[in-house]
Each structure stands twice: as structure tokens, then as C-alpha cells.
């Protein structure tokens with residue numbers, strides 16, 4: 054029924070209602086759809102449209118968006134590398150809880166470091182982490198500049214800005230790559246839904 058971690062005097066309690074019971078109730082699996090990419094690459098746009106589509110087809114979803122989470126849970130974190138690591142660690146743990154709740158969990162964070170994304174992948178079971186690389190050249194993201202942040206970063210008003218003064222490490226072997234310079238958001242969403250159906254997540 055439970056396991057004890059002796060050093061810290063804490064106990065893990067198993068619940069009678071399990072992830073499998075919850076997934077059965079929802080009628081689908083509950084993977085993490087992890088969107089990673091530069092600011093302005095299209096993570097939020099695609100994740101939002103995907104959630105809208107899944108919701109329309111009566112799938113239970115929740116979207117965790119970096120900008121939003123930094124308003125609350127992670128409002129104490131900056132954009133230096135240590136804080137970004139902690140940002141991803143926390144949201145990885147939150148996403149794991151959502152997986153356990155039986156909900157399809159969309160996570161849209163720049164998540165620039167390979168090692169941090171790998172830590173989250175290893176938090177959940179095999180096939181429960183679907184990495185979606187929102188690929189878009191920096192110059193196109195910069196032209197789009199939906200929030201005017203690149204302009205400010207170039208002027209030196211924002212430090213540690215991803216792609217300008219802070220690194221972005223591309224995924225090596227993501228499950229899905231979407232090239233938003235070449236394909237529309239609708240095509241991108243269709244591709245993700247096709248993947249989910251083909252791999253029997255939904």
C-alpha cells in the first residue's frame with residue numbers, strides 16, 4: 054500500500070483509484086505533449102489550436118503555458134540558466150501529476166536545454182512523453198516578434214534572451230517536428246492528431 058523513504062521520514066501512499074481507472078473514464082491515454090522551440094516559433098498558437106480541436110472531440114486536456122505559469126507557480130523564477138532548469142523541473146513534476154490524472158497534458162515552454170527535457174521524459178513512462186519540436190529559424194521568429202521582445206532584446210533591454218543572448222539546444226530525436234515557416238498551424242495540428250491516433254493515444 055505504501056513505500057517509505059527512511060532518510061526524510063516520508064511515505065508514498067498508493068491510491069485505490071489509479072491512472073488506468075482515470076484513463077478508462079476519460080476514454081483515452083494521457084501523454085505529455087511537450088512543445089519546445091524559440092520564442093515566436095508558434096508553440097502557444099499550435100498548442101492552443103490543438104487543445105481546441107481535442108476538446109471539440111470530447112478529449113480531456115489541459116494546457117500549461119510557460120508565460121502563464123510564470124505569472125503564478127513560477128513567478129519567483131528569472132531567465133538565467135539555473136532558474137530555467139528549475140522552471141522545467143517544476144513543470145515536469147506538475148505535468149506528471151496531470152498524466153496521472155488521466156488528462157492529455159499540453160506543455161508549451163521554450164525549455165531550451167536538452168538535459169532538462171530529458172529529465173522530464175524520464176519522469177514518466179515510456180511513450181508518455183511526446184516531444185514536439187516547433188522548428189522555426191531565428192530570423193523568422195524575430196520578424197514575427199509577436200510581443201516585441203526580440204526588438205527589446207536586441208536593444209539590450211532584456212538580458213538572457215533565448216536565441217540572442219541565451220542558448221537554445223535543438224531536440225536530437227523528437228517524436229514530431231513541425232516547421233512553422235513552411236506549414237500552417239492547421240496542418241501542424243492535423244499532424245499531431247494523426248500521430249495521436251496512429252499511436253493509439255486517442
Ligand SMILES: Nc1ncnc2c1ncn2[C@@H]1O[C@H](COP(=O)(O)OS(=O)(=O)O)[C@@H](OP(=O)(O)O)[C@H]1O
Pocket residue numbers: 091092093096097118119120123132136137138140141161162163164165200202211212213214215219
Ligand atoms: N529572457 C527571455 N528569454 C526568453 N523568453 C522570455 C525572456 N523574458 C521573457 N520571456 C517570455 O517568457 C516566455 C518563456 O518562458 P518559458 O518559461 O517558456 O521559458 S523557459 O522554458 O524557462 O526557457 C516567452 O514566451 P514565448 O514567446 O511564448 O516562448 C517570452 O514571452
Ligand SMILES: Nc1ncnc2c1ncn2[C@@H]1O[C@H](COP(=O)(O)OP(=O)(O)O)[C@@H](O)[C@H]1O
Pocket residue numbers: 090091092093094095096097098099161187197199232233234236237238241
Ligand atoms: N505556421 C504557424 N504556426 C504557428 N504560428 C504561426 C505560424 N505562422 C505564423 N505564426 C505566427 O507566429 C506567432 C507565434 O507566436 P506564439 O504562438 O506566441 O509563439 P511561441 O509560443 O512559440 O512564443 C503568432 O503570431 C502566429 O500567428
